[in-house]
Amino acid sequence: MGKTSAIRPQSQRWKRLLVAGLLVAVLVVLGSVLLFSGSAVGCDEIEDADGPALRCAFDAAVPPATVWQAMTRTGEPRSYYFDAVLEAEMVPGGRWRFLTDDLERLLAGGEILVIDPPRRFEQSFQAADLDDPPSRITVELSATPAGSHVVLTHDRFPRKTTTYRRFRGAHPLALSALQSVLETGELPLRARIYTLIFKPGMKTMTVRAEPWH
Numbered sequence: 001m002g003k004t005s006a007i008r009p010q011s012q013r014w015k016r017l018l019v020a021g022l023l024v025a026v027l028v029v030l031g032s033v034l035l036f037s038g039s040a041v042g043c044d045e046i047e048d049a050d051g052p053a054l055r056c057a058f059d060a061a062v063p064p065a066t067v068w069q070a071m072t073r074t075g076e077p078r079s080y081y082f083d084a085v086l087e088a089e090m091v092p093g094g095r096w097r098f099l100t101d102d103l104e105r106l107l108a109g110g111e112i113l114v115i116d117p118p119r120r121f122e123q124s125f126q127a128a129d130l131d132d133p134p135s136r137i138t139v140e141l142s143a144t145p146a147g148s149h150v151v152l153t154h155d156r157f158p159r160k161t162t163t164y165r166r167f168r169g170a171h172p173l174a175l176s177a178l179q180s181v182l183e184t185g186e187l188p189l190r191a192r193i194y195t196l197i198f199k200p201g202m203k204t205m206t207v208r209a210e211p212w213h
Contacts, residue, residue, distance in 0.1 A: 040058070040176040040179060040180075041056055041057075041058040041171075041172050041175040041176045041179060042056070042172055043055065043056040043168065043171050043172050044056075045168065046155075050155065050156070051155070051156070051157050051158055051159065052155075052157050052159065052160050052164055053153060053154065053155035053156075053157065054152075054153070054154040054155070054164070054167060054168060054171060055151065055152075055153050055154075056151070056152045056153075056154075056171050056172065056175055057149070057150065057151045057152070058149075058150055058175055058176075058179050059144060059146065059147065059148065059149055059150070060147050060148045060150060060179055060182045060183060061146055061147040061182075061183050062147050062148060062182050062183065063143065063147060063148060064118045064119065064141040064142065064143055064148045065118045066148075066182065067118070067141055067148050067150055067182060068117055068118035068141060069118075070178065070181070070182060071139060071178075072086070072088070072090065072117070072121065073086065074086045074087055074088050074090075075087070077101045079177070079181060079187050079191075079195075080174055080177035080178040080180075080181050080187065080191060081098075081174050081177070081178075082100075082107075082195050082198060082199050082202060083100075083101040083195065083199065084098040084099065084100065084101070084107055085098070085099045085100070085101055085103060086098055087099060087212070088112065089112065090112065090115055091112060091115065092112055092113065092114060092115060093111065093112065094111070094112040095109065095110075095111060095112070095212065096109060096110060096111070096112055096123055097109035097110075097209070099209050100199075100202055100203050100206070102203065103209065104203065104208065104209060105128075105202065105203050105204075105206040105207065105208060105209055106128040106206055106207050106208070106209040106210075107127070107128055107202065107206055108125060108126060108127050108128055109126060109128065110123050110124035110125045110126055110134060111123065111124045113136070114138075118141055119140065119141055119142070120138070120139065120140050120141070121138070121139050122136060122137070122138045122139075123136070123137055124136055125137045125154070125163075126163075127163055127166070128206050128207050129205055129206045129207065130161075130162050130163055130166075132161040132162055132163040133158060133161075134156075135154060135155065135156045135157050135161075135163055135164075136154070136155055136156040137152065137153070137154050138152070138153045138155070139151070139152050140153075150175075152171065152175065154167055154171065173190070173191065173194060176188070176190075176191070177190075177191035
């Protein structure tokens with residue numbers, strides 16, 4: 001009798017823990033859906049003879065030179081991109097890389113392919129924590145009566161790699177945050193939340209940054 005009564009509370013405790021775990025899992029999934037959907041900037045998925053590509057476009061009420069400065073400025077944390085810091089040799093053939101804000105961890109890097117300020121730049125791109133082959137990011141800026149039109153194309157994927165799938169969601173988030181920072185000087189709440197969630201993990205999951213010189 002005593003053993004049976006002891007087993008029942010323990011069984012009930014495990015059931016409560018299981019229900020709590022399921023609720024947490026549901027909340028995480030719902031939170032992720034809300035966080036990664038409905039961005040102000042959208043990206044089209046393109047399929048052509050060269051393989052899959054992502055094309056993202058938005059308008060900003062600032063001149064192209066201001067957008068260019070925000071996207072190419074080195075040595076300062078970018079609030080719209082997890083506070084990552086750009087280090088770059090801003091010439092064709094130069095190296096570039098994104099580091100965590102403590103400059104200890106490498107997030108991504110590649111080579112500057114084309115640079116034509118303040119209109120266009122191209123760079124090869126490789127996430128530091130993935131084994132995917134390098135892809136390419138091209139940014140094109142044009143003046144509009146209200147400010148600027150910005151087009152980011154991420155292509156040269158051999159297939160829908162992990163990099164492709166990751167940045168299918170990441171580009172809209174970052175570009176939406178950039179648009180807000182350019183126009184209002186403020187980081188939107190959504191960007192603050194995902195930075196709070198993902199920034200700590202970025203400092204442990206990615207590889208240590210080696211000195212260039």
